[in-house]
Amino acid sequence: RSKLYLNLTTQYKKDKWRIELTTPFNHHIYQVKDNPLQTSEQINRLTFEPRLSAVYEISSFWKINSSINFSNQFGTINQLHYAYILQNYRNLQRINASIPQNSNQNLTFGLVYRNPIKTLFWNVMYMNSKSVNNLLYQTQILSNGATELQAVEHYNNRNNHNISTRASKYFSKIKSNITLNATFGFQDFQQLINNNLTDIKNQNLTFGNKIDIDITDKINVEYQANWTFSKNKVQNQENPTITQQSHNFNLNLFPAKNQYFAIKSEYINNNLFTERTENIFTDLIYRYTISKKKIDLEFQLSNLFNTTNYRTINISNFSYVETNFNLRPRQMLFKVRFTL
Numbered sequence: 001r002s003k004l005y006l007n008l009t010t011q012y013k014k015d016k017w018r019i020e021l022t023t024p025f026n027h028h029i030y031q032v033k034d035n036p037l038q039t040s041e042q043i044n045r046l047t048f049e050p051r052l053s054a055v056y057e058i059s060s061f062w063k064i065n066s067s068i069n070f071s072n073q074f075g076t077i078n079q080l081h082y083a084y085i086l087q088n089y090r091n092l093q094r095i096n097a098s099i100p101q102n103s104n105q106n107l108t109f110g111l112v113y114r115n116p117i118k119t120l121f122w123n124v125m126y127m128n129s130k131s132v133n134n135l136l137y138q139t140q141i142l143s144n145g146a147t148e149l150q151a152v153e154h155y156n157n158r159n160n161h162n163i164s165t166r167a168s169k170y171f172s173k174i175k176s177n178i179t180l181n182a183t184f185g186f187q188d189f190q191q192l193i194n195n196n197l198t199d200i201k202n203q204n205l206t207f208g209n210k211i212d213i214d215i216t217d218k219i220n221v222e223y224q225a226n227w228t229f230s231k232n233k234v235q236n237q238e239n240p241t242i243t244q245q246s247h248n249f250n251l252n253l254f255p256a257k258n259q260y261f262a263i264k265s266e267y268i269n270n271n272l273f274t275e276r277t278e279n280i281f282t283d284l285i286y287r288y289t290i291s292k293k294k295i296d297l298e299f300q301l302s303n304l305f306n307t308t309n310y311r312t313i314n315i316s317n318f319s320y321v322e323t324n325f326n327l328r329p330r331q332m333l334f335k336v337r338f339t340l
Helices: none
Strands: 001-012 016-032 039-048 051-057 062-074 081-086 091-095 100-115 120-141 147-169 176-193 196-216 219-234 242-256 259-272 275-290 294-301 309-316 320-326 331-338
Touching: 016 062, 039 062, 242 309, 259 309
Parallel strands: 091 147, 120 176
Antiparallel strands: 001 016, 016 039, 016 051, 051 062, 062 100, 081 091, 100 120, 120 147, 147 176, 176 196, 196 219, 219 242, 242 259, 259 275, 275 294, 294 331, 309 320
């Protein structure tokens, strides 16, 4: 493959405005040849992919960001193979079609607030991406539960919406930093499932927080939590919502300059359709540093509560996949680190 391009960038700055326009012309040349299967393909394409971005500073603390761009993407060698490849124990994949070609349009709009004086930061961002693809991926569900993926030449659209926000504040009196965040995403696209053209809609909502507190110079506490709500809709059939939450709590102690002790815990709660699972993972760490010789001696006790199984569910384009992990039992580990 080869790419020849001519790129012109124009910038405009005046008062509170900053505008940038990029106008690249690209000439793409792709040549594919598979001798054993006697298959070949060639693409010779000229594309125009402009990008316009604008920043407006409302005040010293407020700012608006926006951008729009058009782009074209062509498949890599990993996305084109005429024979079957076993990706993993569940997926058998073959892409016996033309080189993947995507035409994309991306739009972003954001509002930013930054106040270093009050140590308060906040932003909200909306992103929309639309793409036109020349390939539609067909999935065959086999009798043993495995999936076989093939590519079919069929133009189709994919539409993504995403809105996110994040806020953080540092409280100097209690030496604490608090962060809140939330994200909502929505996808709308088509896929072939068992030779049927299927409309699919995926929806995800995530929100969380993080708290970092320096109780003293020798004691630090960290707490982070995330909640995720996921569901999809296939052929107007709405599937149940999957709820997942995780809570991380870390206690860091520095009893002396050359000593470190930590308790790291994670609580995971999964609502898997009609069943609910809970897991607690805790590790203990003690580290002693011999400063003069730059040697670290570390003792670690992992999986303190001896959790032996972990279950989770992930939502793919059209399915719910449950995964079971068999975990190592409680174990102790002693480490020695040094610099040569």
